[in-house]
Amino acid sequence: MQILKNDLLLRTLRGEPTSRVPVWMMRQAGRYLPDYRRLKEKYSFFERCQTPELAAEITIQPVEQVGVDAAIIFSDILVVPQAMGMEVQMIEGKGPLLPDPIKSARDLGRLIMPDPEEKLGYVFDALKLTKSRLDGRVPLIGFAGAPWTLLCYMVQGKGSKTFDEAKAFCYTQPAMAHRLLQMLTDTTIAYLKGQARAGADVLQIFDSWGGLLGPEDFEQFSLRYIRQIVAAIKEEALTIIFAKGAWHSLEGMAATGAHGLGIDWCIRPEMARQLAGPTVVLQGNFDPAKLLSPVEVIRREVDVMLDAFGGQHHIANLGHGILPEVPVDHARAFVEAVKNHVLREDHVL
Amino acid sequence: MQILKNDLLLRTLRGEPTSRVPVWMMRQAGRYLPDYRRLKEKYSFFERCQTPELAAEITIQPVEQVGVDAAIIFSDILVVPQAMGMEVQMIEGKGPLLPDPIKSARDLGRLIMPDPEEKLGYVFDALKLTKSRLDGRVPLIGFAGAPWTLLCYMVQGKGSKTFDEAKAFCYTQPAMAHRLLQMLTDTTIAYLKGQARAGADVLQIFDSWGGLLGPEDFEQFSLRYIRQIVAAIKEEALTIIFAKGAWHSLEGMAATGAHGLGIDWCIRPEMARQLAGPTVVLQGNFDPAKLLSPVEVIRREVDVMLDAFGGQHHIANLGHGILPEVPVDHARAFVEAVKNHVLREDHVL
Numbered sequence: 207m208q209i210l211k212n213d214l215l216l217r218t219l220r221g222e223p224t225s226r227v228p229v230w231m232m233r234q235a236g237r238y239l240p241d242y243r244r245l246k247e248k249y250s251f252f253e254r255c256q257t258p259e260l261a262a263e264i265t266i267q268p269v270e271q272v273g274v275d276a277a278i279i280f281s282d283i284l285v286v287p288q289a290m291g292m293e294v295q296m297i298e299g300k301g302p303l304l305p306d307p308i309k310s311a312r313d314l315g316r317l318i319m320p321d322p323e324e325k326l327g328y329v330f331d332a333l334k335l336t337k338s339r340l341d342g343r344v345p346l347i348g349f350a351g352a353p354w355t356l357l358c359y360m361v362q363g364k365g366s367k368t369f370d371e372a373k374a375f376c377y378t379q380p381a382m383a384h385r386l387l388q389m390l391t392d393t394t395i396a397y398l399k400g401q402a403r404a405g406a407d408v409l410q411i412f413d414s415w416g417g418l419l420g421p422e423d424f425e426q427f428s429l430r431y432i433r434q435i436v437a438a439i440k441e442e443a444l445t446i447i448f449a450k451g452a453w454h455s456l457e458g459m460a461a462t463g464a465h466g467l468g469i470d471w472c473i474r475p476e477m478a479r480q481l482a483g484p485t486v487v488l489q490g491n492f493d494p495a496k497l498l499s500p501v502e503v504i505r506r507e508v509d510v511m512l513d514a515f516g517g518q519h520h521i522a523n524l525g526h527g528i529l530p531e532v533p534v535d536h537a538r539a540f541v542e543a544v545k546n547h548v549l550r551e552d553h554v555l
Numbered sequence: 556m557q558i559l560k561n562d563l564l565l566r567t568l569r570g571e572p573t574s575r576v577p578v579w580m581m582r583q584a585g586r587y588l589p590d591y592r593r594l595k596e597k598y599s600f601f602e603r604c605q606t607p608e609l610a611a612e613i614t615i616q617p618v619e620q621v622g623v624d625a626a627i628i629f630s631d632i633l634v635v636p637q638a639m640g641m642e643v644q645m646i647e648g649k650g651p652l653l654p655d656p657i658k659s660a661r662d663l664g665r666l667i668m669p670d671p672e673e674k675l676g677y678v679f680d681a682l683k684l685t686k687s688r689l690d691g692r693v694p695l696i697g698f699a700g701a702p703w704t705l706l707c708y709m710v711q712g713k714g715s716k717t718f719d720e721a722k723a724f725c726y727t728q729p730a731m732a733h734r735l736l737q738m739l740t741d742t743t744i745a746y747l748k749g750q751a752r753a754g755a756d757v758l759q760i761f762d763s764w765g766g767l768l769g770p771e772d773f774e775q776f777s778l779r780y781i782r783q784i785v786a787a788i789k790e791e792a793l794t795i796i797f798a799k800g801a802w803h804s805l806e807g808m809a810a811t812g813a814h815g816l817g818i819d820w821c822i823r824p825e826m827a828r829q830l831a832g833p834t835v836v837l838q839g840n841f842d843p844a845k846l847l848s849p850v851e852v853i854r855r856e857v858d859v860m861l862d863a864f865g866g867q868h869h870i871a872n873l874g875h876g877i878l879p880e881v882p883v884d885h886a887r888a889f890v891e892a893v894k895n896h897v898l899r900e901d902h903v904l
Binding site (some may be wrong): 377417531 | 716717719722723726727766768769770772800801803820821822823826842843844845847848849852874878880
């Protein structure tokens with residue numbers, strides 16, 4: 207096993223002491239980077255995902271250009287429904303489109319339980335290549351969507367503010383919803399295990415739409431499946447759950463045994479700590495829109511955030527993905543402000 | 556002054572004992588009602604708002620057809636930016652469009668401080684006509700958008716999941732943002748006072764996008780203006796603040812002296828009560844998508860909700876507006892389940 211030069215993220219997730227808080231940004235490999243936009247002009251979204259050379263290059267860009275403490279593999283949560291046989295299109299400026307959404311038992315019957323090596327081997331190849339190219343500079347994060355968030359897209363067929371059709375599917379046909387969620391859970395477990403074998407040090411589960419469910423429905427339709435996934439993978443990699451907006455279930459998420467929990471900017475770090483308990487690592491929670499502020503405001507607000515988390519059991523990150531219109535300098539200012547915060551503290555001591 | 560036959564809502568907001576919890580639904584005058592859809596085919600959105608006969612008819616439909624304990628005037632929060640000189644279009648199936656959004660000091664300079672009687676007199680006329688037609692059956696609710704939510708539309712120019720441009724406007728040009736928010740606050744105070752004079756018993760402030768701001772920014776860009784509005788109107792009418800998603804500031808909202816606070820379905824009633832304190836009335840918080848469930852599920856879930864609120868200082872409502880695709884029978888089942896809940900309790904006693 208390779209020795210990492212920067213293992214801040216792993217040490218933090220293991221609860222070990224570190225010299226400073228690690229920092230990375232959700233969607234850090236993406237559209238705010240000019241080098242990414244150049245590749246985007248030449249290759250379609252799925253060409254970029256499915257070509258290990260391209261995915262590795264995109265994954266490493268923010269490590270070299272922004273100075274983050276971790277790489278996260280360039281991919282998309284919808285590769286799982288795609289591997290299960292659904293058509294997924296990425297419409298520029300609009301987001302994902304699944305032209306044949308799941309509405310009935312017959313639609314469900316069309317889905318396959320994929321062999322990850324066969325259908326998602328390109329992700330594993332991209333992880334292996336990235337790992338080799340990173341050459342121990344920083345850890346590598348793999349990821350998958352939570353079953354509930356995947357169901358949202360598979361039933362609604364596209365993005366939505368409220369995913370009413372997906373919710374109505376769960377409320378009116380719960381048995382079918384649970385069948386689909388279990389299929390997604392089993393596929394995701396095999397997929398994430400494959401990512402760990404391919405070299406991912408950390409696995410993050412993205413439940414982007416968890417916050418659309420009330421606490422009881424979140425337990426029913428999301429957390430019970432996340433719990434299965436964490437139980438199955440937590441011996442093979444460090445795990446982080448990010449269920450945006452589902453602050454009400456931080457206690458339940460901590461009880462899964464996940465090493466870290468992501469939080470968004472709408473909950474105070476003190477409150478999140480109180481709800482999640484004293485030991486689990488919290489990841490977040492800078493308002494992504496605030497990266498559009500002047501650089502001096504970003505620096506000041508990063509200090510406020512870091513002080514609120516208290517410098518322990520914390521991974522600095524945004525509270526959601528970085529916005530495409532953020533200037534690279536601002537992203538860099540965010541990362542550097544985290545790195546400098548500790549230096550200033552040391553100076554005071 | 557007219558004696559109301561059903562004053563449950565007013566008694567509850569005043570903290571007086573009632574025989575049961577009152578119930579109404581946000582957006583209850585709207586697209587799920589076939590009679591509304593018929594008017595929608597014949598008249599444009601602003602014709603319906605600006606013609607007191609039509610607005611009154613639409614306002615009263617749910618009182619007669621669904622049995623709610625209050626009427627809420629049919630209108631839109633964007634009539635205020637419109638009265639201030641902005642063009643507002645309602646695009647069918649897409650939502651509002653403001654083709655000349657606020658980007659600069661020059662755009663701000665184009666706005667006027669309207670005389671509400673002159674520019675929004677049609678709302679006052681609609682309230683007076685509705686009040687007379689209601690003939691004391693139930694109380695009448697007036698409303699306005701919170702300054703922050705109005706700023707969102709005025710700067711972004713259209714609906715958005717995240718209103719990044721509106722947030723960036725506040726973060727990069729805070730002086731201009733505060734100038735706009737103060738103009739909106741002053742206009743809204745005059746507008747709501749006019750609604751009270753025209754017969755509104757209760758005034759609700761809708762901060763639909765309050766939940767996009769973190770706690771500190773919510774205080775800065777939203778709550779400090781809501782506070783001014785509540786202080787100015789609370790002697791003239793009972794007041795309710797509904798800042799969707801801003802659960803983290805329930806304590807601050809209660810401290811404004813508002814009589815009621817709306818909450819959405821993503822916070823447990825017990826937690827909301829703990830944060831808001833023991834006396835303020837809580838309004839909510841049924842998941843609107845759950846009205847798509849079978850009627851027996853709706854009945855069961857209403858009972859769960861009412862028990863969680865404990866039957867005191869509570870107005871039963873949805874956690875956001877009713878969805879257009881909800882069958883009228885389901886809306887009626889929701890209202891009747893609230894009414895029947897108390898009867899069952901009495902029966903047990």
